[in-house]
Amino acid sequence: MKLHIEEIEHLIDQALNEDLLQGDITTQNIIPKERMATALMHTKESGVIAGLEVAKAVFEKIDSSIIFEKEVEDGAFVEKGKVIVKMTGSYTSLLIGERTALNFLQRMSGIATETKKYADQTVGTKTKILDTRKTLPAYRHLDKYSVFAGGGTNHRMGLYDMVMIKDNHIKMAGSITKAVDQVRAEIPNSIKIEVETTCYKEVQEAVAAEADIIMLDNMDNELTKKCVDFIAKRAKVEASGNMSLDRIKSVAETGVDFISVGAITHSVSALDISMNFTSV
Known part of the structure; x- marks a missing residue:
């Protein structure tokens, strides 16, 4: 960046x-x-x-x-x-x-x-540390640049450059499948679609809907590994939620592509x- x-x-x-x-x-x-x-x-x-x-x-x-x-x-x-x-x-x-x-x-x-x-804990794996939108208001460009300087990877800059379908969007649409279909009908193919999931069943639906990135939200390592194996590279995988420093290495070893960490910007x-x- x-x-x-x-x-x-x-x-x-x-x-x-x-x-x-x-x-x-x-x-x-x-x-x-x-x-x-x-x-x-x-x-x-x-x-x-x-x-x-x-x-x-x-x-x-x-x-x-x-x-x-x-x-x-x-x-x-x-x-x-x-x-x-x-x-x-x-x-x-x-x-x-x-x-x-x-x-x-x-x-x-x-x-x-x-x-x-955090990035040091992923050495030897393919996992990259992602930032989030939990930045100091008006200072996002500086916060995300600082993450990049520290060896992290920048996620979306804002609500405008990538689709992130979360629980409230899914509730309104009626399902993950409907939410993905509605968005895909309106946006260019170049824009990635990420879907937040909280259980194995939702991961299965997100894969079937052909989401580009699947977020595994607040899952333990055993369930994370099970989901990574099921996804089998059909989508990129992001782990998120309660990602403390002492847990990063074990999560990275499950095979996820990304681990998003809000603390690197909101609690620094x-x-x-x-x-x-x-x-x-």
Whole structure:
């Protein structure tokens, strides 16, 4: 997944506006405008970095003359204490942008770091870790980019780019078969249809309806394996629901293609990153 700064530029503008409004009344009344400085961003814990271009864009909004030098790239795993960015420019501008840049960078790196933990549990299997729509409102592009940087796979971006037939849709349509047929009659063949199932009988119906992807929702490993064997590659298989880190490996070993994990975006902890001045 490629990060397009122009798509999230409004978020940077909003973040700077809520922090600055009338300006930084502390910095601007203490630091001389002409004072130059060098600052380093470094990690205070080990993790995967994501969001460097966003941090750069924050400083560029404030002062285009700041020299922003990346020491690593997004997706890199770094140890505690690693310098990830070196910046040179106006002391005032660097201070003004510090917190906003770190807020973006820390959250995005936290998501990437958590995603890697889950992805590491699938090594040796064909299973990929999927994200979900359980993202911070308005920050979906950033959250999903961070998942990608951490080794995960992006699922649908929203309600518009893939069909997801869930229990309430099935209730309204009357059955899985009717729901799939209704949707298929209205959408292009290029759009994938996924169906949520909760039991073996529903899986059988979803296969008969020729769903492209079948989600096994909140099933134990024994039932998951039984369903995977029955589907027999006639559709892609996604496992979902209560996917804690300590369960990922055993679920992957059942042969599912995907495991979706909402926690990598909705319950993430920011990666601790700080910025310190080395010369003023």
